[in-house]
Amino acid sequence: MSGRLHELVSEFGLVERSLGDPGALADPREYARLTRRHRELLPLATLMREREELERDLAGARELLGDPDMRELAQGEVLALEARLSELGAELEVLLLPSDPDDARDVILELRAGAGGAEAGLFVMDLLRMYERYAAGLHLKLSVLDAAESDLGGASKVVAEVTGDFAFRALKWERGVHRVQRVPATESQGRIHTSTATVAVLPEAEPGEVGLDLADVRIDVFRSQGAGGQGVNTTDSAVRAVYRAGTPDEITVVCQDGRSQIKNREKALQVLAARLAERERAGREARERQERAAQVGSGDRSEKIRTYNYPQNRVTDHRLEGDDKNHPLDSVIAGGLTPIVAALARAQREEQLLALAHEDARDGTGSRDGAA
Structure with a gap:
């Protein structure tokens, strides 16, 4: 671990040093990359500086152990410093785990009705309200x-933007198929139906990250309607951005969030850039046969990350085990997703620590000392 640190x-x-280079400032894409990497490494660099100071203090305290007049005081200081160094070693170990470079980004959130007809559309709106509260x-x-x-x-599709500190980190665990089991309002026999909705969480692309040529984009303007459009339905403010229309690469984005055609155009291009960035990532990782398929699957009932069981007032996250698996439905639907998110992050961290230990054992590094 010490070598990697x-x-x-x-x-x-x-x-x-590179952030102060005029060449980096002149390249928006490179500057964004450097800024993001600086933010990722700053906590680790801060802890390493603290460790160096603690080690100097510990060396000084141990020298005082030979002084009869200072021994008792020095012993207490040595114990405190050793304890903090041990804690710090554990903190550094966690920081060494692979981090998600997209965690700090804003998010494009896409909800789509899957199996279940009208009930799936109602479930989409339930999920949207849950995410609004969360x-x-x-x-x-x-x-x-x-x-x-x-x-x-209900809604067959909802596209939303989520902005703020570490939006992607808060929502990235929601990617996949969500299943609901309940008695629909239209069900006269009282039978429980199963429906699904798919959720895609796309980190927004940073300026200069995606080479979007506006010559490849067709912009259409039309009259707003429906959600987000009631207040603007007297003006032609809605915008449709179509990327490489008529080709296999075609992507269509609609934005009708505000009264301003200019702002809707900007938002539509932001969503388009996020989708292009996601497409590039998917291609590099070879995880998808088509855009976002790895995130949301087909929407089939058998593909699920989470089940919302209304009769039993229970939400089950199928990626978790033991006590972390089930949660009160009323709390989750009210926006209380934090316990589930924390459990998923903890499970991932434990897997990463185990993989790191196996890697060290394979490399013959053996066990680590607490201070690394």
């Missing part, structure tokens, strides 16, 4: 950019 500290110093509790802002609403109060 020093490599990362050296990288932090290099990044700090976001508000984290001081994040959720804005609906487009929604295809049904007459019954």
